[in-house]
Amino acid sequence: MTSIVTMTPLEGPSSRTQVTRKDVARYAGVSTAVVSYVVNDGPKKVAPATEAKVREAIRLLGYRPNAAARALKLGSSKTIGLIIPDNSNPFFSLLAHAVEDAAAALGYALFMTNSDGNLAKEKRNLRSLAARQVDGVILSSVLLYPDLAELESADIPAVLLNHATDAAGFNSVGVDLAGGARIAVEHLISHGHTNIALAMGTNTGNDFDGRELGWRQALTDAGLAEGPIIRSYFTRDGGYEAGKKFLRTVNRPTAIFASSDMQAIGILRALSEGGVSVPEDVALIGFDGSAEAEYSIPSLTTVEQPTRAMAEVAVRALVGASSDTEPEQRIFPTRLLIRRSCGCSVSNGGDSTAVHSLSPLS
Amino acid sequence: MTSIVTMTPLEGPSSRTQVTRKDVARYAGVSTAVVSYVVNDGPKKVAPATEAKVREAIRLLGYRPNAAARALKLGSSKTIGLIIPDNSNPFFSLLAHAVEDAAAALGYALFMTNSDGNLAKEKRNLRSLAARQVDGVILSSVLLYPDLAELESADIPAVLLNHATDAAGFNSVGVDLAGGARIAVEHLISHGHTNIALAMGTNTGNDFDGRELGWRQALTDAGLAEGPIIRSYFTRDGGYEAGKKFLRTVNRPTAIFASSDMQAIGILRALSEGGVSVPEDVALIGFDGSAEAEYSIPSLTTVEQPTRAMAEVAVRALVGASSDTEPEQRIFPTRLLIRRSCGCSVSNGGDSTAVHSLSPLS
Numbered sequence A, B: 001m002t003s004i005v006t007m008t009p010l011e012g013p014s015s016r017t018q019v020t021r022k023d024v025a026r027y028a029g030v031s032t033a034v035v036s037y038v039v040n041d042g043p044k045k046v047a048p049a050t051e052a053k054v055r056e057a058i059r060l061l062g063y064r065p066n067a068a069a070r071a072l073k074l075g076s077s078k079t080i081g082l083i084i085p086d087n088s089n090p091f092f093s094l095l096a097h098a099v100e101d102a103a104a105a106l107g108y109a110l111f112m113t114n115s116d117g118n119l120a121k122e123k124r125n126l127r128s129l130a131a132r133q134v135d136g137v138i139l140s141s142v143l144l145y146p147d148l149a150e151l152e153s154a155d156i157p158a159v160l161l162n163h164a165t166d167a168a169g170f171n172s173v174g175v176d177l178a179g180g181a182r183i184a185v186e187h188l189i190s191h192g193h194t195n196i197a198l199a200m201g202t203n204t205g206n207d208f209d210g211r212e213l214g215w216r217q218a219l220t221d222a223g224l225a226e227g228p229i230i231r232s233y234f235t236r237d238g239g240y241e242a243g244k245k246f247l248r249t250v251n252r253p254t255a256i257f258a259s260s261d262m263q264a265i266g267i268l269r270a271l272s273e274g275g276v277s278v279p280e281d282v283a284l285i286g287f288d289g290s291a292e293a294e295y296s297i298p299s300l301t302t303v304e305q306p307t308r309a310m311a312e313v314a315v316r317a318l319v320g321a322s323s324d325t326e327p328e329q330r331i332f333p334t335r336l337l338i339r340r341s342c343g344c345s346v347s348n349g350g351d352s353t354a355v356h357s358l359s360p361l362s
Helices: A013-018 A021-028 A032-040 A048-061 A067-074 A090-105 A119-131 A148-153 A177-190 A210-221 A236-247 A261-273 A291-295 A307-319 B013-018 B021-028 B032-040 B048-061 B067-074 B090-105 B119-131 B148-153 B177-190 B210-221 B236-247 B261-273 B291-295 B307-319
Strands: A079-084 A109-114 A136-139 A158-161 A171-175 A196-201 A229-232 A255-258 A283-288 A301-304 A329-332 A335-338 A354-358 B079-084 B109-114 B136-139 B158-161 B171-175 B196-201 B229-232 B255-258 B283-288 B301-304 B329-332 B335-338 B354-358
Touching (some): A021 A048, A048 B148, A079 A090, A079 A119, A090 A261, A090 A291, A090 A307, A090 B090, A090 B109, A109 B090, A109 B109, A119 A136, A119 B109, A136 A307, A148 B048, A177 A255, A177 A335, A196 A210, A196 A236, A229 A236, A236 A255, A255 A261, A261 A283, A291 B261, B021 B032, B021 B048, B079 B090, B079 B119, B079 B307, B090 B109, B090 B291, B090 B307, B109 B119, B136 B307, B171 B177, B177 B196, B177 B283, B196 B210, B196 B236, B196 B261, B229 B236, B236 B255, B236 B261, B255 B261, B261 B283, B261 B291
Parallel strands (some): A079 A136, A136 A158, A255 A283, A283 A301, B079 B109, B158 B171, B255 B283, B283 B301
Antiparallel strands (some): A301 A335, B301 B335, B335 B354
8 A cells, every 4th residue: 555655865854844745645645635634633534544654654754744834825824822911820821721722612722922911021922923923812911001002013813801991993801800899898898897908919000900999989889988008919929018018007907808819818828927817807808719719728708700701702702703793892790709718607618619799790 | 215105905804915025115115124123023123213114014004924934934933832731730830931931032932732631632732733833842741651652753843841751762851759759758757757648649650650659768768657648630629639538547647748739739728627737737748849839828848840940951952052962861859848837847927938958860
């Protein structure tokens, strides 16, 4: 079956690119279409024995399937780029994983990059992905108001993810930050707290962060004075610093709403080191719904963002069949996952997470 | 300066690919080389005003720089692929971030994919990256003994990362798992423990995992009997199950060495719910050195893997200048980060992490 063919001798890596699909097909005794199916994992099925023959030919001849050539021909490399601020933040790694799953479900590979909370790196990543001709980019910007001109000049389909403000001309997907903060603070009020602090981030335009607005609104609606606002980075270390500042506060509040789970984890550590018990001395609620929040001690009551649903909508808006409709802003409601840090007593073991309520759409 | 040029009318996205670099250059009144420098962010600098002119021309004409065409021409897209088992495991997200930084330092973009602990998905990702003509792949396999034939048939430069066994023909980078386990168990023995359990994973070929060998060796060397081995997934949930099993153990050990930080975090929760204090009732040491381990309560003593150094060596082995040497197996030593869960008393606040010792190279 396998016939010997005359080949250009292979003399090094550089000559390998000269081996074509046709050479592989001849060597394996199959059609070039079959080689294509094996290389692209479809669209048609290939019998295992035939696939083995083709793979052996690919290996022997040093053939490297050329996506670049295919991309030129097809005008598409079936790839989505994702830019997130920090993959080592569990919230973003969860979100990235959800985006990857949603992309895979539509036949797209995901190329993920970090911006490290750095605007210059975010722009560089955007240009790099556009230059590599990905089909589109999902941008979770480090900025509350991303540089839309930059996004426009990259001239690539884009969707803003984890984005709660209007972005003219672009699809955007986010959560109702204000609504989420409100149900968290209302829950703390229902526990009898009247002096409630806010642990807020420093790395966005804070004045307009919905979490701050929601915290303030809930206090105002209940006729309560505003507790102190403690600003720190959206990290464990930032939360730890915030917790230490909180311990030094005059007229110390009895409850804290933290605007990220990472901050809440750091606050827990600072309070524990300061001999302050959660929830007995101070109640605490986080924001994000990351896996780590479930495993802190005490387990963390938190406002959950629906990462999976957000990722699916973002991917479909970018490359789904119905993507040529008007740009749209999708805001998802959040829900409060009740565990122990707020002062509720939940049963041990099993599913110790109770869902409090859905916040209304803003 | 900007002269009006006659252009093929743009009538939709499909015609955009017809706009060339030459069109952009004419419209902006610059040479095509300058367009190239702007698009590729180098190698030569372009004056800000000129860059603005080029970017405006790119935007107006709807030009999309064609990486596919460049890749064909250059034979390289300056891109590395990374395959890891699970990006939402903090150890792997840390490792991925370190790889991305190391790649960026050498001018390479990183395209990251997850295998979800699934061998079929790992293979699919490998083929997809090879077909997209990345310059090389760094594979952190779900298997203790990766499918090297698969890696060979993908015909793409590859380095195995987080890999501690010999892989004929491939560069590999890993840690001294046995040595790391040994210093952890020896440390528990130095605290007076004589009955030490092992929490081990189930998702690799466990019989040959160095952590199990190191645990056994340390006990044997000290003349101690082996404690129970509790097998569970390398996740928080897996650790939680392991912790509950541990609580039901007859002749319950007074110390646990957990083979991942994630497992240790889950064990902490199970023990806390069972009213068992760490380290007072049971001492605990983890493995990995993830950020989460620093923030658990009590903070987790753990065997740290040098992720940054491992990532740098892996990237350099793949695309560095001296990459055409013989395939090499690099095994890094680990170190014990002493915190509270082992029973040591460390000072509050500041740098509460003490380094115990370096394990010898295996």
